[in-house]
Amino acid sequence: MATKPSSSSSSSSSSSSSNKKQGLGWIEWARGWLCVVQEMLFQRILASHLHNPLPLPPVNDLTCIVTGSTSGIGREISRQLAEAGAHVVMAVRNTSAASELIQKWQSEWIGMGLPLNIEVMELDLLSLDSVVRFANSWNARSGPLHVLINNAGIFSIGEPQRFSKDQYEEHMQVNHLAPALLSILLLPSLIRGSPSRIINVNSIMHHVGFVDTEDMNVVSGKRKYTSLVGYSSSKLAQVMFSNALHRRLPAEAGISVVCVSPGVVHTNVVSSRSSLFSATDPQVPEYCELLKADDWPVCAFISQDCRPTNPSEEAHNVETSYKVWEKTLEMIGLPSDAVEKLLDGQEVPCRFGDGQE
Numbered sequence: 001m002a003t004k005p006s007s008s009s010s011s012s013s014s015s016s017s018s019n020k021k022q023g024l025g026w027i028e029w030a031r032g033w034l035c036v037v038q039e040m041l042f043q044r045i046l047a048s049h050l051h052n053p054l055p056l057p058p059v060n061d062l063t064c065i066v067t068g069s070t071s072g073i074g075r076e077i078s079r080q081l082a083e084a085g086a087h088v089v090m091a092v093r094n095t096s097a098a099s100e101l102i103q104k105w106q107s108e109w110i111g112m113g114l115p116l117n118i119e120v121m122e123l124d125l126l127s128l129d130s131v132v133r134f135a136n137s138w139n140a141r142s143g144p145l146h147v148l149i150n151n152a153g154i155f156s157i158g159e160p161q162r163f164s165k166d167q168y169e170e171h172m173q174v175n176h177l178a179p180a181l182l183s184i185l186l187l188p189s190l191i192r193g194s195p196s197r198i199i200n201v202n203s204i205m206h207h208v209g210f211v212d213t214e215d216m217n218v219v220s221g222k223r224k225y226t227s228l229v230g231y232s233s234s235k236l237a238q239v240m241f242s243n244a245l246h247r248r249l250p251a252e253a254g255i256s257v258v259c260v261s262p263g264v265v266h267t268n269v270v271s272s273r274s275s276l277f278s279a280t281d282p283q284v285p286e287y288c289e290l291l292k293a294d295d296w297p298v299c300a301f302i303s304q305d306c307r308p309t310n311p312s313e314e315a316h317n318v319e320t321s322y323k324v325w326e327k328t329l330e331m332i333g334l335p336s337d338a339v340e341k342l343l344d345g346q347e348v349p350c351r352f353g354d355g356q357e
Ligand SMILES: NC(=O)c1ccc[n+]([C@@H]2O[C@H](COP(=O)([O-])OP(=O)(O)OC[C@H]3O[C@@H](n4cnc5c(N)ncnc54)[C@H](OP(=O)(O)O)[C@@H]3O)[C@@H](O)[C@H]2O)c1
Pocket: 067, 068, 069, 070, 071, 072, 073, 074, 091, 092, 093, 094, 123, 124, 125, 126, 127, 150, 151, 152, 153, 154, 155, 174, 201, 202, 203, 204, 261, 262, 263, 264, 265, 266, 271
């Protein structure tokens, strides 16, 4: 595990010509699609060594927040972590659906061990006010957070472009901006839980994404909006932001930042494996430290078969990652030194959080 993936064919240091880049070059684009197709075709073979479900190491002492846990991969992650003994917080917008799930899981669990330690908290990623309320209420407990799993996501295939009430393109908001805000605002709790992890459930589709920091909402007309553009750009933005966060967090903070691909069109049990692995495997923090010590330009990226891999060539662009970082902080209403202040134990003002729903 503690070996770096081989160097990406793109340089980790970006040239100034990337300043004016308007999209992926066709070779990068073709390579990106090749990665997507390879994952779709060969994922079962590549992951054939993995058990199903994945056996987990002891997690009894862990408190884990899982976003979007009422369905799909997040639901499976939450159930498996809770059954393995973790304290699980289901961060969801449909709280009654989550409560019903907990009742069902508890009744199915009778006689198998102690009751599941699982609770529900409201979080709507289409509202940055909701993200701030969630983080404030969690931080007010003054307890540790060991694992934040940013799982919730949308891919509104074939649907027209839509904007959140915060005026951001919905894929960008749900898949990148809101999880970014949540991750930063929860740093005080993650520091208390250190060694701790931020796990971003990403996608192989980031390989065909491109982020234009001057047009995060894809409204300028430079690129035609499609749901694929919205989704892939948001997933790449998440990797690039994670690269910058990984580099900003000093090793002493003990917080690992990981992006993970769950694979494409699998059962939820199979798709949850790489996220569960990233959240619990003892070698993952060691691997993140190795990348940090080597000044590697990207954060850890774990493939669907639970191996360290490289994110896309474009994700290695340090200059664009830094721009994505700055632009994201501006869009989520945080000062540019938010991380440093939070690490220093200071309060950080956020433009969002006062809106009433
Ligand atoms: N499945 C795949 O093949 C695949 C492949 C690559 C990457 N991924 C990634 O894996 C993650 C999970 O995907 P999935 O297939 O499990 O999706 P899913 O079955 O559609 O579940 C998505 C979850 O996100 C929640 N969610 C959506 N919008 C939300 C919002 N505004 N606020 C809070 N929660 C919200 C949903 O809650 P509601 O029930 O309230 O809508 C749901 O619980 C996503 O990030 C996705 O991009 C999936």
